Amino acid sequence: MRLTAAAASILGLAVGLVLWAADRGYCGITLDKHLKPVEVAGLAVTIFIAFFLQYFLVSKAGETRAEKDFLIETVRGAIKDLRACRDVVSSSYGSPGMSEPNKKAVLGYMRRISNELENIETAVEASSLRDLTPRCEALKLLYFSYKRSATGGNFPSKAYSTLQISDQAHAFRSLHQALQSLVFEINAHR
Amino acid sequence: MDLSISREFSETPGPRSRDEGEFSGEQFLEELLQPRFEAAVRDGCTLNIDLDGTEGYATSFLEAAFGGLARKYEPAQVLSVLHFKCNDEPYLIAEIEKYIREARGK
Numbered sequence: 586m587r588l589t590a591a592a593a594s595i596l597g598l599a600v601g602l603v604l605w606a607a608d609r610g611y612c613g614i615t616l617d618k619h620l621k622p623v624e625v626a627g628l629a630v631t632i633f634i635a636f637f638l639q640y641f642l643v644s645k646a647g648e649t650r651a652e653k654d655f656l657i658e659t660v661r662g663a664i665k666d667l668r669a670c671r672d673v674v675s676s677s678y679g680s681p682g683m684s685e686p687n688k689k690a691v692l693g694y695m696r697r698i699s700n701e702l703e704n705i706e707t708a709v710e711a712s713s714l715r716d717l718t719p720r721c722e723a724l725k726l727l728y729f730s731y732k733r734s735a736t737g738g739n740f741p742s743k744a745y746s747t748l749q750i751s752d753q754a755h756a757f758r759s760l761h762q763a764l765q766s767l768v769f770e771i772n773a774h775r
Numbered sequence: 776m777d778l779s780i781s782r783e784f785s786e787t788p789g790p791r792s793r794d795e796g797e798f799s800g801e802q803f804l805e806e807l808l809q810p811r812f813e814a815a816v817r818d819g820c821t822l823n824i825d826l827d828g829t830e831g832y833a834t835s836f837l838e839a840a841f842g843g844l845a846r847k848y849e850p851a852q853v854l855s856v857l858h859f860k861c862n863d864e865p866y867l868i869a870e871i872e873k874y875i876r877e878a879r880g881k
């Protein structure tokens with residue numbers, strides 16, 4: 586702001602100096618003192634546009650960027666927990682069942698992901714990107730599919746079958762992809 | 776009529792069936808959920824189920840308990856009698872309602 590004010594002052598001073606020199610006829614500069622309304626109107630419009638761009642559009646772009654950054658941060662949190670959950674689940678492959686600590690970890694991650702998805706939905710609805718709200722409903726359904734694939738069946742007492750492992754991989758990929766796509770959509774949103 | 780899973784059953788809900796381990800969905804259904812549900816129906820009141828305060832619920836537990844109840848009684852009746860409270864996990868209620876609605880397909 587200080588820089589803008591200083592620059593504006595210097596510019597104003599320079600313009601004032603040129604106009605004074607033109608009025609006196611110094612340095613070969615002359616001033617046509619007949620006012621042409623069309624040219625004055627054009628000048629006013631140019632000044633208006635310059636201020637409009639500076640103070641309205643730039644500040645609005647800044648606000649939207651802040652919203653996007655916040656939403657992307659929230660989605661990234663869900664992606665991180667989803668990957669961590671997948672790692673714990675897959676660490677039990679080949680074992681007769683899931684250990685108690687791993688079971689606790691998986692259920693804990695599922696709860697975190699659920700909370701993160703709800704936070705994403707709330708934040709999107711409150712932001713200027715609220716037209717992305719239907720994507721949040723889709724995320725919820727993909728989350729249910731993943732939770733069912735990982736904690737359904739005979740969880741945690743028996744080993745996952747080959748079919749269950751395949752279902753988990755598919756459900757994880759779908760949810761992971763949907764979250765990543767949401768990040769890109771948020772970033773590209775106008 | 777109220778039922779708190781963490782206080783009256785377990786803070787660590789377990790697997791699907793009794794033979795798989797402690798605090799199973801089957802055990803919860805037989806010992807608590809079904810008797811309370813029947814009492815609520817008899818008394819013409821709702822059964823308020825508090826889901827908070829546990830370490831989390833596996834799908835296997837939820838499906839065995841609530842899906843199991845909906846296989847014994849009409850899903851519409853189960854949904855009208857049961858009211859859920861859950862602050863710990865926002866989507867848990869929607870998840871349980873889904874298992875109740877889909878129970879008869881299993």
